[in-house]
Amino acid sequence: MAIYKFSCPDCLKQFDTESDIAWKADQKASVNCLVGKQPKCTVVCLGISEPRPQPPVGESSGAAAPPPVSSTPTILLDEPVSATKRVAYLEVQGMDGGILRLTIGEGRVQTFGRKSDFDLSDHPILTDDKKMSRLHFQIDSRMHNKQPSYIVSDLGSVHGTRLTRQLINGVTSIQLYASKEDKQAHDGICLEPDDLIMAGSTILRFAVDRVSSSDFSMSDTPDQTNYDPNRTTVF
Structure with missing residues (x-):
């Protein structure tokens, strides 16, 4: 399971998601997009997403901050078009x-x-x-x-x-x-x-x-x- 970065030209947004499919850069997939613009979108994989930075060792992170609210639409990936x-x-x-x-x-x-x-x-x-x-x-x-x-x-x-x-x-x-x-x-x-x-x-x-x-x-x-x-x- 890896985290990949996708770009949705229909919704003009980028998002990260986990997938057990071995995606390649520029590979396309048909998706169900819940943002509401249309039932189906075609997204493009931009490659494996960079890991989030971790706080330095020994540095107190304090109270856990609430996760930021994301405007990224929830998208359920189907099989890639090549499949x-x-x-x-x-x-x-x-x-x-x-x-x-x-x-x-x-x-x-x-x-x-x-x-x-x-x-x-x-x-x-x-x-x-x-x-x-x-x-x-x-x-x-x-x-x-x-x-x-x-x-x-x-x-x-x-x-x-x-x-x-x-x-x-x-x-x-x-x-x-x-x-x-x-x-x-x-x-x-x-x-x-x-x-x-x-x-x-x-x-x-x-x-x-x-x-x-x-x-x-x-x-x-x-x-x-x-x-x-x-x-x-x-x-």
């Missing part, structure tokens, strides 16, 4: 109206397609969409500049894969095919949050969430079995 984990997934509306979540694992190439008696993909999707192939598209998760990226490619599906992205100046739509020589189209597009993937007539939304590393487990990962039938998603 969170990215969870990427696709959302698709199921046949019963619920929203299915298909998790995209990091550092892997995963395939998606229509569920059948002989599943060919890593994520078979139960749908009556005959335009979706049993092996329709893939997402390659790889590290780029120390950040995960997710690259979608068509796998030679009959009806192709279309990517739709909302931009500031409108909407862009890109057709993906596996064979550029035959169909002269783009392939291998890096996904951005809220991109829409159309596989056949089925629309899937790409999303990325952050969860606490201490709370993360594979059982908590969004999957096809976890959906809310009362939730409505506008694609």
Whole structure:
């Protein structure tokens, strides 16, 4: 347990607090701030706080003086931002109206397609969409500049894969095919949050969430079995 000095740019104050986390200088953390300006602040660690000076040995300190009243806000530290984990997934509306979540694992190439008696993909999707192939598209998760990226490619599906992205100046739509020589189209597009993937007539939304590393487990990962039938998603 060490005492660290933090700076809160939202409250324009500095404060010391004990923590069993090994903080580094300039490391940021999300906090619950009780000063009342806003529920969440982002504070910056300034390093280990200097110990308070002690009275000289043998010098009588007299009666204990009451501690000075501090104007430092009481702040409860959460986990540092670096202690969170990215969870990427696709959302698709199921046949019963619920929203299915298909998790995209990091550092892997995963395939998606229509569920059948002989599943060919890593994520078979139960749908009556005959335009979706049993092996329709893939997402390659790889590290780029120390950040995960997710690259979608068509796998030679009959009806192709279309990517739709909302931009500031409108909407862009890109057709993906596996064979550029035959169909002269783009392939291998890096996904951005809220991109829409159309596989056949089925629309899937790409999303990325952050969860606490201490709370993360594979059982908590969004999957096809976890959906809310009362939730409505506008694609």
